[in-house]
Amino acid sequence: MKTYFDHERLDVYQEALAFCGWVGDLLSEVTVKAAAKDQLDRASTSIPLNIAEGNGKFSNADRARFLEVARGSALECAACVDVLAVRKLIPAERIIPAKEQLVRIVNMLMGMLKRFSGRADLLGEEEGIYALEHEHEHEQEQEENG
DSSP states (O other), X not given: XXXXXGGGGOHHHHHHHHHHHHHXXXXXXXXXXXXXXXXXXXXXXXXXXXXXXXXXOSSHHHHHHHHHHHHHHHHHXXXXXXXXXXXXXXXXXXXXXXXXXXHHHHHHHHHHHHHHXXXXXXXXXXXXXXXXXXXXXXHHHHHXXX
């Protein structure tokens, strides 16, 4: 696909768009009205929008502010799919690929924030921490089911 803007070349932007596509498919299947469904729609849309806007900023501080918002929206999406699953509006196993995609998005955003923000060390997550925790949980599940 031809790119027209710089943000379109970013892997994290492309990953965020792919996640938005997944969310769109999911939301069309969830027929009941639920606050978490509406919030997932807004938060998933916020990720690529803030990446694009932040990438267009000239100062590192402005850029970092929008990347922080995108990261927060990705974490919010993770909570939304958890709520939808725990309320049995979507099957719990359906959210696993989405959560893995969100891990990739958060990790990429953390990498960018380390480059553009003097405050990246204050954030609660380290780049790559999600993957490690998820792998540990997966190993525990395999041992239990073993």
